[in-house]
Amino acid sequence: MSYNNSEDVKKLMANIGDLKTYAVIPAAGKGLRVSGDVSEPKQYNIVCDKPLIYHTINACLRIKWISKVIVVFDDSNYQKMKNIVDDIKHQKRVHLVVGSITRHGSIANGIDSIAAMKWPLPDIVVIHDGARPLLEEQLLIHLVDSAVKYGASGVICKLTSTVLSVSNDNLLDKALDRSQYFASETPQAFRYNLIKDAYNQCSQQDFDFNTECLDLVQKYTSSAVKLIEANPSEYFKVTFKKDIYTAEGMLREKKDVLLHCDFHCESQVDYRFISELREGLEKTFSNVAFFNNSSAIQLTYNPLIVRILIKFCNSWKDITEKSLSKCDSMIYLIITCDNTIDSLYKEMNCWVKSKTNDIKKFFVIHSNLDELNKHKDRLIKTVLYLSKQSPIELSGQIFFM
Structure with missing residues (x-):
């Protein structure tokens, strides 16, 4: 089944149309690899006349069946983030939550806010990084459908560079077969109860060093994880300065x-x-x-x-x-x-x-x-x-x- 096939997408949308889906966007990081300046995290860099995070939030809002978009941010940038959200149409679906010093801590705060706000509990939670301004509805429909069936699902992309195993003293150990490995990207989709249970069981080491939500869910809930391959030219994270220009070009074409x-x-x-x-x-x-x-x-x-x-x-x-x-x-x-x-x-x-x-x-x-x-x-x-x-x-x- 292709996630670009319109007939497949219609069938899947009929299956998931009644589900309540929330999105959590972690955007509390410093993004030093882009700017090197702690005063301007990468999610606030201007792309196509707007901050990068504006485009990510707007991409989620364009998907009408996402009921709430929870943006997790660094509290030192509250006014900046509030101004961005105030500039967005349909902003009533957007909710700001203060993040943590780690990615998992921020996501956990976002998920905990659902019960704290006494909202209706969702069936599915979608996690999508704030530094990823592109989001394709057809692919997300497949991810949500897979999360319903398996418990969790995520986007993967083929590696484009050779992967090396390196010894402690920085000597080549061996070259790995890159066809056996993939890069994990977002969006990712989870049954709400599973992602919440996984974070409730996380150790401090998980919060400090683990960066993969799919791994946590598999580790603590024994859920299966369905992986869906996507185009690496579109599903990338703005990490370095050159990625800003790539994102700008792609957003213009979109x-x-x-x-x-x-x-x-x-x-x-x-x-x-x-x-x-x-x-x-x-x-x-x-x-x-x-x-x-x-x-x-x-x-x-x-x-x-x-x-x-x-x-x-x-x-x-x-x-x-x-x-x-x-x-x-x-x-x-x-x-x-x-x-x-x-x-x-x-x-x-x-x-x-x-x-x-x-x-x-x-x-x-x-x-x-x-x-x-x-x-x-x-x-x-x-x-x-x-x-x-x-x-x-x-x-x-x-x-x-």
């Missing part, structure tokens, strides 16, 4: 692109470039949705959603009257029959600048109807660049084609 066409193509002009633009977007991004008018979709404030609104009108003055919803990133592609752009530039520039109060990254592209086919390729390249990079330094600019 953006949701909403393409609104605010007119009827067939009744006005043959806009062949729209199909080519759509094709270019689908090659660049994982999720592209097309709508034939801007009112067909609910607009939500999300830094990983890019809205591309294509508007046809007779005059620039039709544009200045349009009300635009507050959002993080919008590309407003305007096609007009108006040939008096130069005289209106100052007026339009003021209007665009005023909209940046509500739209953080607002880019306006103008093309005259008569010049559309001539500039089609440059137009598409500009939209693709602005969609992927969203350069904030260009926000409020008008691009004339």
